[in-house]
Structure formats: C-alpha cells, structure tokens
Amino acid sequence: MTRSIDIGYRGGTSRFYLIPIDRKKLHGFKRRIALDENGNECASAHLTRDGRFLLRAGSTSDLYINDKGDTVRRSELVTVDENGKPLKKFSATVGRTELLETPGDLDEFLSHIVTKVHALKAETLDSELEEALLDGAIFRVSYRPRTTYTDSSTFLLTNGHGIFLVQAEICSFDFVGLEQTISEVEAEWDDGEDEEFDFEIEWRNDHALP
C-alpha cells in the first residue's frame, strides 16, 4: 500500500503519495555471491564459535531478556535514555495534515545527513505551495510514519525532477580554532556507517522495535 501525506500551507491542502527512492532504484546495485565446485550458488550460514552448531536462515530467534532471564515481549519494552529515564514518545503523524510554516534556511538543511528519501506524487497540489517550492523554499515537516522515541527531521523540497520528502538526522559540527587540533587517533572512525541506505534494512530495523 502506498503511503500518503497531507500537507497544509496558507489555508490550502495538498495530498501526495510517497514513493521511496534510494541508490539501488536509481542506479542498480551489485552483490557478491559464492559458488561451489559445481557452479551452484552457496547459501550462507552461521557457525557457532565452538563449531558445534551450523545455523542456517531461520534457525535462530532474536529476543530481549531481563536480568532474571525472562523473555520480554517487544510490545512491553520501555525505551530509556542512558540514565535509565523513559524517553518521550513521539506519536505517528499518519492521517493528520502537516501544517507548514515559514521555510527553513539552507544552513539548517546542510546540518543534516539524509537517511531516507521519498519522491512525492501529487494527487492534489495547492498552487501556493507549488509556487513556494518552485521559488526554492525548503520546508520542515513533522513527518513520522510510526511512533518513535527520537524526534527526526524531515524536509520538503523540489527540484527539476519533482517534489521530495527527505528524512534526515542532525550532524552537529562545531567551528574549530587553531588550538583545537585533533590527533589522528583521537577521533574514532566509524566504519559501521551505512554505505547506502536500504529500504528493506530500514524496514526491518523499524519493525524490530515496538
């Protein structure tokens, strides 16, 4: 089912359908496979470190357990911060009209990295909103497809290819002066950062939590 979003701007309302886009959908992709001596593609599996068990897909269960070793249902999990304090819940915005205010500025948008992109297909497009977007406005939208515990940033913008809804995460870089040198080993390089985001992986991650 295609998701939709209703956007209100200066009294007018527009409705868009969301089409997720990523690098794979635009440029294709490649993956590495392994073949056995007969040229058949091999499946992958996990071998426990003691070598006793070969675990193929579907052979394990992911679960949460508490201090007593009891399983805790995902729907019962309480999300907390590093101090153990329950986090504020941000409810999903699905089904409500997002009211746009004044456009944000460029620097605000540049202080984020993109995590998801949706191309928008307009069912109805208010002329004032269209005009503002064509003038280069970048609007901040409170878009949350599901309940979350971390407030995210979403932007609405257009270019010659269409209108896009861009979900993003803040990256706070400070100004640095001469005395603020950094050694080669001081900053930890995070090689785990996704090379490209994948909607399937994102979907699985999103659905791993209540």
Add this chain to the structure above:
Amino acid sequence: MPCRKIRLADHRGREATVLLVPRQKPPDVSYTDPSGSPVRFTRRIKATETTNDTALLSRYGDPDSLAQALIDGDPEIDLQTAGRDAGSCDRVHVGADGQPLYSARSFEVIYDRNGNEIARREPENIPSNLVPDAPPQWSGKLTPKMDVIRRYAFTRAYQIRHSNGLEFDFLFGLARYLEECNSMVLVGSGPKGTGPLILERNGIPMKGFLEGRTKGDRYRLVLHLAAFELKRPEMSS
C-alpha cells in the same frame, strides 16, 4: 581506530593531507521491562542442521508426512540445544548438501535498477581514493549551495580538521573562500578532481562537495557526500 585522512587541494594551488572526522551519532537508546529492569538483546538457537525445515522435509519425505510428524511429536525441537545462546558466530558458506564449504569461488553480480541481473564478473577490489599518490586537483567547480542541496541526497558528512598550525591555515583559507563564494566546491578524484570519491575499499562511489564557513578566527569545513541524485526512479512504482 585511527582517524581517516583526505588529500585536498585548494583554490591557491596548495594541497595537504588532513583529517576526516565522522559526525557524533545520537546516543543509542536502551530498553527496560515494565518493572524497570534492564533488558538485553540475545539471539537464541531455535533449530539446528538436524531439525531445520530442510532437514525435517528430507527426513520425512513429503510435506504431509512431516505435518503428521509435527502433530504426533516435536521433531523440530532439539531439547538439548533449543534456547541456547548462539553467542558469537562466524559466517560460512554452505553447499547443496548443507555442509560448510572450505573453498568457494566469489563472483560479483550486477543488477539493473529493476533488480534484473545484467552481468557477472570476477570481483575486483577497488581501494579507497581519499589519499591518492598523485597530488589532487582543485576541481574549481563551485556551485551555489541552494542548487547542490536540491540536487543530491547527502547521505554522509564528515568534518575536515587540522592536526597542526599549517593545516589550520590551509583549511581556514579554504573555508573562508567557500564562504565568500557562498558556494560548495566539488571534491573528487582523477586528473580533473571531478571523479567519484571512494571512502573505503569496495565502497560505493560518491560525489563529494566541500562546504566552508568561518566565525571569527575559527572555521568549519564539512565534506558532504552524495550517494545519489534526487530524482524519480524510471521504473514504475
């Protein structure tokens, strides 16, 4: 782990190898049960190679016999093993007989945007090109910020930092120049400095743009990396 470096050229014909600092990710959230007791994630063994779907189907011959066996008993559960913590595991390839392979040939399969296989080839390792042997070139391709951010999806960003006074002068000058131009400059590989950047071995090629700002005697220089352009896919949705 040591910080990664990038070899950069500037508008004055100077070049330096400077540090790339990743963004600070927001702190990870954790979970408790309803009573406030902390919970942890665990991966438990559910089935082994003798009790998984394939093995059971092979043992009972056909789905009906297997279904009857599942009704009559619990052949899918190895009571000695089910529920054990899987712990750390190594990833292995398994052959058609379900046994681990000690050697396998690797191939790289290329798919088009619709997910159709279009080519197979021997995999080749493509190294990172952030610090090339030859001096990098200043691309000179300055683009207004407004145009750049509406054209590309910047999926990564790294701050460029100095590790000594000479590098500070180099980077501060570059940041001030970009700020005065109110533009971002294309940073890339190759003889013209316009080719894609590959951050890690076999990483995806990305388009890099440098954004600079200054505040008094301080600067902020950020390398924004785009994995793709903002445009609609050609396939039907």
